[in-house]
Amino acid sequence: MPAQVIEVLKPIHCALCHHGPLLRLVREAGVPQCLDCTGLGHLVYLPRGDVALTRRSREGSSLCAVVLRFNRRRRRYERQGLLVEAEALQRALTRCEADAEARAHRRSRDRARRAAEDVRFTEAFAAEIQRLFPGIPPARARAVAAHTALRGSGRVGRSAAGRALDGGAVTAAVRASVRHHDTEYDALLLAGTPRLEARARLAPVIEAVLTAWRQSDQDPVAERDRR
Incomplete structure (x- = not known):
């Protein structure tokens, strides 16, 4: 396992040689030590960002250390980044x-593949929204799907449940859309209302919208009752 080196946020000197202030240090038994005193002073710094360069440098270096910052x-x-030989x-x-x-060509091909996957997933998510909420306007269903299914967003659509089109995850995405776009939720937060209090206050309004959207305009029972 690579050693861990800490980037210093405040002036600290080495407890052994008293050199400093240090840019990076290693803590052993809670004691700050410089890289020279820990046998890492000959390593060079490689910032994070280039995955292939980082992987190959780590594989080719008999000694390396992970650089962390709080x-x-x-x-x-x-x-x-890393410290490597x-x-x-x-x-x-x-x-x-x-x-x-060759790697640039592969990245371009992978981007195209991921983009196609995202389009298919967004369409499937929108279709599931329409199935669960047949009364929702189609444009709104597509907008909710595009928002929640955005790759790297961390939203419910990118969770394991969301990718599996779980009913709870799909409903959570629609509920979040209603909360932000059809209620005063954001204004309440800006006014200082605690998040849980705002959600509890608006829950009946949100559920009313969801209930209405669960009803299809072409529901035969509704059509019969109207006649």
Whole structure:
């Protein structure tokens, strides 16, 4: 397992050699140590971003370390890059330059494939919305599907349940759309209303819209009652 190196957010000196302030350090038993004192000082930094270069550099380096930085807003450590041997990085760069065109072609082909998959999934999601809510306007069903099924969005449509077209996930997507577009929910949040309180206050309104959309305009029972 690669060693973990921390990018420093405040001035800290090495507890062993007193060198500093440090840009990066390793904590052993809670004690900050510089890279030279931990045997990592000869490694070079490779920022994250190029997947092929990172993978090849890591595979070709007999010693490497993961560089982390604490994100105060998210309250977690996040990966910034790697420390690898200079020779391994140079070999990886040479390999990446040699097959750059082939990898670019593969990325383009993969993007096209994912785009086609996204179109099919969005259409299937919209169709399932229409099945569960036959009274919803078709344009609205397509808009909800496009919003919730956006790749990388983290929305319910991209969850495992959403991708399986689970009824609960589809309903959750429609409910979220009604909450944001057909009620004063966003205005309440901007006014300082707690999220759970706002949702509880608007729940009857949202359920009324969902109930109406669950009824088809061509429902034979409804047609018979009207006559």
